[in-house]
Amino acid sequence: MGKSTISRSIIYTISKFSNWTAVDIEAFFRSKNLYADKPAWSTFIRLSLLSLGVTFTVYGLVLFFAFNWEKLHKFAKFGLLQALLVLLVVGSLFWKTSDRNKGILLTGASMLVGILFAVFGQVYQTGANAYDFFLGWTIFIAVWVFIANFPPLWLLFLTLLNITVFYYSEQLRPEWLPHTTIAILFIINIFTFILLKVLNNKVHIPVLPKWLERLLILVSISYLTISLSKIAMYSPNSGYETILLGIISYPVGIYYGLQNRDTFYIATLGLSVIMISTCFLIDNLKIDDISLFFLIGLFIVGSITALVFVIRSLNKTWHEDLS
Amino acid sequence: MKTSPDIAQTLQEIQDKVGETFVYDKTKIEEHLAEQAGMYSNLSIKILSIVGAVLGSIFFTVFLLFTGLYESSVGMVILGLFFIIGAIIMGNTNKSVFLDTLNISVWIIGLFLLESGLLYRTFNIGILAISILIVSVISLVIVKRYILQFLSMLLIGSSLLALIVESRAFALVHFLILFIVSLLTYFHLFEAKLITKNSFYHSAYQPIRMGLIFLLIGTLLYAEKIGPIVETPVNYLWISSLTTIGAILFSIWKILQGLHIENNKTLATIFALSLVILVPTIFTPTISGAILILLLTYHIGDTVGIGIGVVALVYAFIHYYYDLQFTLLVKSIFLFVTGILCLLAYYIMDKGVLQTASKK
Numbered sequence: 001m002g003k004s005t006i007s008r009s010i011i012y013t014i015s016k017f018s019n020w021t022a023v024d025i026e027a028f029f030r031s032k033n034l035y036a037d038k039p040a041w042s043t044f045i046r047l048s049l050l051s052l053g054v055t056f057t058v059y060g061l062v063l064f065f066a067f068n069w070e071k072l073h074k075f076a077k078f079g080l081l082q083a084l085l086v087l088l089v090v091g092s093l094f095w096k097t098s099d100r101n102k103g104i105l106l107t108g109a110s111m112l113v114g115i116l117f118a119v120f121g122q123v124y125q126t127g128a129n130a131y132d133f134f135l136g137w138t139i140f141i142a143v144w145v146f147i148a149n150f151p152p153l154w155l156l157f158l159t160l161l162n163i164t165v166f167y168y169s170e171q172l173r174p175e176w177l178p179h180t181t182i183a184i185l186f187i188i189n190i191f192t193f194i195l196l197k198v199l200n201n202k203v204h205i206p207v208l209p210k211w212l213e214r215l216l217i218l219v220s221i222s223y224l225t226i227s228l229s230k231i232a233m234y235s236p237n238s239g240y241e242t243i244l245l246g247i248i249s250y251p252v253g254i255y256y257g258l259q260n261r262d263t264f265y266i267a268t269l270g271l272s273v274i275m276i277s278t279c280f281l282i283d284n285l286k287i288d289d290i291s292l293f294f295l296i297g298l299f300i301v302g303s304i305t306a307l308v309f310v311i312r313s314l315n316k317t318w319h320e321d322l323s
Numbered sequence: 324m325k326t327s328p329d330i331a332q333t334l335q336e337i338q339d340k341v342g343e344t345f346v347y348d349k350t351k352i353e354e355h356l357a358e359q360a361g362m363y364s365n366l367s368i369k370i371l372s373i374v375g376a377v378l379g380s381i382f383f384t385v386f387l388l389f390t391g392l393y394e395s396s397v398g399m400v401i402l403g404l405f406f407i408i409g410a411i412i413m414g415n416t417n418k419s420v421f422l423d424t425l426n427i428s429v430w431i432i433g434l435f436l437l438e439s440g441l442l443y444r445t446f447n448i449g450i451l452a453i454s455i456l457i458v459s460v461i462s463l464v465i466v467k468r469y470i471l472q473f474l475s476m477l478l479i480g481s482s483l484l485a486l487i488v489e490s491r492a493f494a495l496v497h498f499l500i501l502f503i504v505s506l507l508t509y510f511h512l513f514e515a516k517l518i519t520k521n522s523f524y525h526s527a528y529q530p531i532r533m534g535l536i537f538l539l540i541g542t543l544l545y546a547e548k549i550g551p552i553v554e555t556p557v558n559y560l561w562i563s564s565l566t567t568i569g570a571i572l573f574s575i576w577k578i579l580q581g582l583h584i585e586n587n588k589t590l591a592t593i594f595a596l597s598l599v600i601l602v603p604t605i606f607t608p609t610i611s612g613a614i615l616i617l618l619l620t621y622h623i624g625d626t627v628g629i630g631i632g633v634v635a636l637v638y639a640f641i642h643y644y645y646d647l648q649f650t651l652l653v654k655s656i657f658l659f660v661t662g663i664l665c666l667l668a669y670y671i672m673d674k675g676v677l678q679t680a681s682k683k
Contacts, residue, residue, distance in 0.1 A: 009356075009359055010330070010333065010356065012518055012525050012528075013352055013355045013356050013359070013525075014333070014334065014337070014347065014352055015515075015518050015519055015525075016352075016355065016518075016522055016525050017347055017348040017351040017352045017355065018345065018346060018347030018348065018352075019344070019345065019346050019347070020337065020341070020345065020347070020519065021341075021519065022513075022515040022516040022519045023515070024337070024340065024341050024345075025515035025518070025519065026514075026515040026581075027340070028337065028340070029514070029515065030581070031340075033624075034623070034624055035581070035622060035623060035624065036578075036621055036622050036623075036624060037582070038582055038584075040621075041578070041582065044621055045672065046669060046672060046673075048617075049665045049666070049668050049669040049672065050665075050666070050669050052600075052661075052662070052665045053662050053663070053664075053665030053666035053668075053669060054662070054666070055640065055662070056658045056659065056661045056662025056663075056665060057658075057659060057662030057663060057666065058662070059640070059658050059662070060654075060655045060656070060657070060658030060659030060660075060661070060662055061655070061659060062655075063651050063654050063655035063658060064651070064652070064655035064656075064659065211630065263365060263367045263368075264367055266367075267367035267368070267370070267371055268367075270371075271371060271374065278378075289389060290386060290389045290390060293382045293383070293385045293386035293389060294382075294383070294386040296382045297379050297380070297381075297382030297383035297386060297428075298379075298383075300375055300378045300379040300382060301375060301376070301379035301383075301424055301425055301428050303375075304371055304372070304374070304375025304376075304379070304424045305375070305422065305424045305425060307371060308368050308371055308372060308375075308423070308424060311365075311367060311368055311371075312364075312368065315365065
């Protein structure tokens, strides 16, 4: 959809103080590209049909297997799954179409890899646990992820990566400190973000849409917030590596937000700090419960109001700079 | 960006298009825009305000209960009403965004106290739901603030649902869905008509629209998922699917009209394809509901709505697997056939059915 230069609120305001008719307003909405036009709808329909088609077909097959599983010979199981996998991969290689369509096919293929691993484990009773399963899946689609350069595939890959690390710490019980798992997860996600961002700026190779960027940041900050809140509440004398990560990340994040004039960073980091401080206060204020609840309520409302005030002032300065 | 030369230019542009009959009040427009621009609100601020208000009001409410307030139900009702009225007055007099958190906190605390008081007194869920309904409707109409109107919208829908469940007339859920779907469709397709109708919609259009999106998802989820779990089943789910699928077809018709696609053959093809794709999902209205949201928000170019629609759609598909009303075979055939048809439709489109149509 084309970027519009005029915002809805201006049209609303003009309509409020004029005799502009509904028919004319609608025509104006269209002329300013605020409504999806024919090319936009064409993209929408193609994209939906292709992604729904691939998802439905693959999913329908999976359900069919689940229904008829016991009766199928193991070669039939593998044969069907692998034939479909090969079909999707070959399609993505030789089909002369947009990168996005190829990406959709490869994402479908990546889902199938996971199913294949599951079936393999089931048939041969490999005794693999969840960690092995997810590790295999992650590694086998990694090359596609880097080649395909398709955001939803990145999302699948990162989700698998996070799950793998989680199961690794759960099932193999490495001798990590209590907060290490979360610290590692944070580092993986934030490092991916930085890598994608740098590549995107330098060679424009990975398409990094805003939603993926924000999701990565949100996930990373959530990890840090959970870990630091736990430290603030239960074990103030541990998790120094996480505290160090926090000391580095928060100022960097805020600096980045200010540089890029993006209030999203200020809002999320601010909220994270407020939540950690709340946990700290709950544990460390040595007063009776009634006063505690009152003060905490006051603190939350007060600090969020202050944060909103800061964001609003930033917005204001940035807007005034632009005009 | 939003400076007056821009506005003058826009006004001139409209004047050129509409002609001499276009009369406007330039000073008021500029004043109003300046006031709006002074708010500098955005999505981050809205989400922060809601999170802060909900968290803050939880602590404040616990504090109020600790002080022994719970001993007097009349006291809670009176104090609750006092808080609600205070929040409404505050919302209307103070226009700055950064007091939103406090404003909403006071409103939520008031509502909570009122409901606790009533609960102690009557133990009647119906009365609670009706009182929430009344407070929400009044707040929606009187307070011209985005977040309060949005929350009111959510509470209106929730209390209606609670009333239906409490009276054990589960079939009425279909009417609630019909009601929400109709409003949602109307709000998206007739935006211009609504904002010229009266000044209420200037401030209320966006929050009501957003509230309806959430309500539709919530109600469909209740009908499909939560209802069976808490043993308040909503039978004949396909009735709700008729509503959502009907709304989708109507929206497609209106949107095509707006795009000036009037070739009968093209129209028939598009409708036939849509129906073929939608009919297999008839037992899971959440899917068609999510598609409806996606369609409508894409039409008006609302990225937040599109995001919500996509997430809802993905969830609905995953949920499909766990829905045990049908055997896996029925489900797999439905899905597989739909998938192949989608790919077929894509192939046909690639051949250029719509392209030739769009060239006309």
